[in-house]
Amino acid sequence: MRHEIHDLRARxxxxxxxxxxxxxxxxxxxxxxxxxxxxxxxxxxxxQDVFSFKIRGAANRMAGVGEIATAQGVCAASAGNHAQGIAMSARHYGIDALIFMPITTPPIKVRAVEALGGQTRLVGDSYDDACQAALDHAKATGAIFIHPFDELDVIAGQGTVGKEIFEQASHTIDAIYVCTGGGGLVSGIGAYAKAVSPGTRIIAAEPRGAATLKTAMAAGQPVTLDHVDGFADGVAVRRIGSLTYDFCRDVVDGCVTVSNDEICAAVRDIFEATRTVVEPAGAVALAALRRDVVDGHAPQGDCVVTVSGANVNFDRIGHMVERAELGAGEEMLFSAVIPERRGAFRTFVEALGHRAVTEFSYRYNDPAEAHLLVGLKIKRGSERDAVMQALKEADVEATDLSGDRLAKRHLRHLVGGRGEGPVAEVIYRVEFPERPGALGQFLTALDARWNISLFHYRNHGAAEGHVLCGFQLPNNDRDALEDSLNAIGFPVWEETDNPAARLFL
Incomplete structure (x- = not known):
């Protein structure tokens, strides 16, 4: 394979x-x-102008298709980045391009391809469906099918990323971490690196739910995955390429898989370093480096990570922000059971100390005990045990849910319901300055005369925090309650008759 590596380097x-x-x-x-x-x-x-490295492979492949493609056109299958690269290259060379995309492709990516002059056709629910449709079209019409990763000219185009890295680096590079889906980018970068700097380690970074290369390496051949997690859609393929797998066997020194939460944490890291929001696939390599550092496997010298793309849908940003702190080990999510009696809330809050609360959800349901869902800011990994011990010493039954997918994805948005019972309930919204300790100040300042029947708070990173709070009024002493709330000094609005509250709370 050494001959092929040097041939690819020449390409x-x-x-x-x-x-x-x-x-x-x-x-x-x-x-x-x-x-x-x-x-x-x-x-x-x-x-890049199309916000992804994919323009390199598309441009190089399109430069060599010649008069045949000018007459018959080209076609491709892609959910986004490769499609934009093909469309832009085809427009430059005056070639018709038809891109087959899954029906599930976000409209922003479809519009981006069309804005670059490409025609689009939405087919099937997955990349594989779209790819088969593109292959059928190529066979029926003579159009040239351009694969997103498993062609030499495409791999060579992606490999120019590696060439630039070695031209730009002022010191020896110990490792390059490369986001990996179909394998085109890691093959190209790896082949160039092994030709010019054999000591540089090439690490393939993959999402845990789409580990095509790691699975293939373990099996000794490409394997079609039964299921692919599409969160990092730019690298979510079911099977590594045959050609790219052959290269990867010789040029990849290790595979690191990362969770979606770790990817979100890396998105945040890149934003803080560059003020750019990248797509999940664009942060996989950095997440892998972080994972290797934690596990003690990362080299001590200079490390390069590929930031492969920034074609992210706006509506995904909120989800990534929410999961970033969990992925970085800087937030824990846990449930707690406390007795349903006056003062228990305050005892629980005091057990949390001065730690910043990121989320607090509770709804009265049982007359004997209350179930809370709480998010808490912690120092990276080291503080989790201390929190659980403090709760144990306060006789609070707690369960760490930081790694529970159901809790992270659904439960934190569903805690609620109607507070049935003979005692009157009123609901208030409270605004307070979002500073460390402000939520604790509010909780401890509440008068223990009224039982709290509902509580919801979530830190949104704004200057003000908002709490929705329900109180039971066994004596209908609303005026006394409002006097107590106003004495705390934060703005308060009653929401008892709000239509949404009446329907759902």
Missing amino acids: IDAARVYELARRTPLQLAPRLSEELGRRVFLKREDL
């Missing part, structure tokens, strides 16, 4: 990408470097 040197692709910066990330204890460089492929 990379000769690749025609710069009529359409940019030379992207290799950017030192100082804060990340300090935190991870080694110099960390970001290869900023998110700065």
Whole structure:
């Protein structure tokens, strides 16, 4: 395979990408470097005009298709990044391009392809469905099918990322972490690295739910996955390419898989370093480096991570933000059971100490005990046991749900319901300044004369925090309750007759 690696290196040197692709910066990330204890460089492929490295492979392949493609056109299958690369390259070379995309493709990506001059056809629910439709079209019409990763010219185009890394680096690179789906990028970067710097480790980074290369390496051949987690859709493929697998066997030194929460944490890291929101696939490589550092497997020298793309849908950003702190080990989510009696709420809050609360959900249901769902800011990993011990000492039964997918994905949005019972209930919304300890101040200042029947708070990163709070009034002493709330000094609004509250709370 050594001959093929040097042949691919020659193809990379000769690749025609710069009529359409940019030379992207290799950017030192100082804060990340300090935190991870080694110099960390970001290869900023998110700065391409189509916001992804895919323009390189598409441009190189399209440069060589010649008059046949001019007459018959080209076709491709993609859920986004490859599609935009093909569309942009086809427009540049005056070639018709038809892109087959799954019906599930977000409209923003479909519009982006069409804005670049590509025709789109939505077929099936997955990339595989769209790919088969594209292959059928190519067979029926003579159009040239351009694979997103399993072609030499495409791999060579992606490999120019590796060439630039070694041209731009001022010191020896110990490792390059590469996001990996079909394997085109890691094959190209790896082949170039092994040709010019054999000591540089090439680490393939994959989502845990779409580990095509790791699965293939374990089996000794490409394997079609039964199920693929589409969260990092840019690398969510069911099977690694046959050609790319052959290269990866020789050029990849290790595979690291990461969770979706770890990917979200890496998205946040990249934002803090660059002020750019990348797509989940664009952060997989950094998440893998973080995982290797935690596990003690990362080299001590300079490390490069590929920031492969930034084609993220706006409506996904909120989800990534919500999961980032859990992924970084800086938030824990737990349930707690406390007795349903006056003062128990305050005792529980005091057990939390001065730690910042990120979420607090409770709804009265049982006359004997209350069930709480709580999010808490902690120091990275080290504080979790201390929190659980403090709750145990306060006789609070608690369960750590930080790793529970059901709790993270659904339960935290569903805690609620109607507070049935003979005692009158009123609901208030309270606004307070979002500073450390402010929520605890509010909770401990509440007069214990009234039983709290509902409580919901979530930190949204704004200057003000908002709490929805329900109180039982056995003596209908609403005026006394409002006097007590107003004495705390935070703005208060009654929401008892709010239509949404009446329907659901």
